[in-house]
Amino acid sequence: xxxxxxxxxxxxxxxxxxxxxxxxxxxxxxxxxxxxxxxxxxxxxxxxxxxxxxxxxxxxxxxxxxxxxxxxxxxxxxxxxxxxxxxxxxxxxxxxxxxxxxxxxxxxxxxxxxxxxxxxxxxxxxxxxxxxxxxxxxxxxxxxxxxxx
Numbered sequence: 809x810x811x812x813x814x815x816x817x818x819x820x821x822x823x824x825x826x827x828x829x830x831x832x833x834x835x836x837x838x839x840x841x842x843x844x845x846x847x848x849x850x851x852x853x854x855x856x857x858x859x860x861x862x863x864x865x866x867x868x869x870x871x872x873x874x875x876x877x878x879x880x881x882x883x884x885x886x887x888x889x890x891x892x893x894x895x896x897x898x899x900x901x902x903x904x905x906x907x908x909x910x911x912x913x914x915x916x917x918x919x920x921x922x923x924x925x926x927x928x929x930x931x932x933x934x935x936x937x938x939x940x941x942x943x944x945x946x947x948x949x950x951x952x953x954x955x956x957x
């Protein structure tokens with residue numbers, strides 16, 4: 809499988825683009841999907857000067873291996889939110905994000921949710937509302953590769 813190394817410098821440029829693309833949504837909460845969306849949500853929270861940056865956990869992959877189950881947990885209380893921008897690094901199959909949206913809309917039916925990602929695949933079950941790049945190969949993000957113990 810061909811792999812593409814995604815650098816910090818490219819991430820900063822793409823995060824800036826994603827901020828401009830999603831700014832008109834005026835989200836009152838940024839919700840990063842851990843782990844891939846944490847770096848993105850932190851950067852966007854800093855750039856947009858908001859402290860309403862939350863996260864939830866979702867597990868559907870173990871390394872490059874897709875699991876048969878979805879585990880979504882640590883869901884924050886979004887009952888006072890009106891617009892939530894869900895952030896993740898990539899929408900691959902889209903299966904996990906479909907489950908996240910289903911769960912969040914069920915728990916918080918009054919909230920408008922939109923999705924922003926750096927990468928997306930055209931074949932995903934769900935497409936982001938805001939995205940920067942199409943993924944055509946396996947992405948190795950700098951936060952996965954640059955620090956190893």
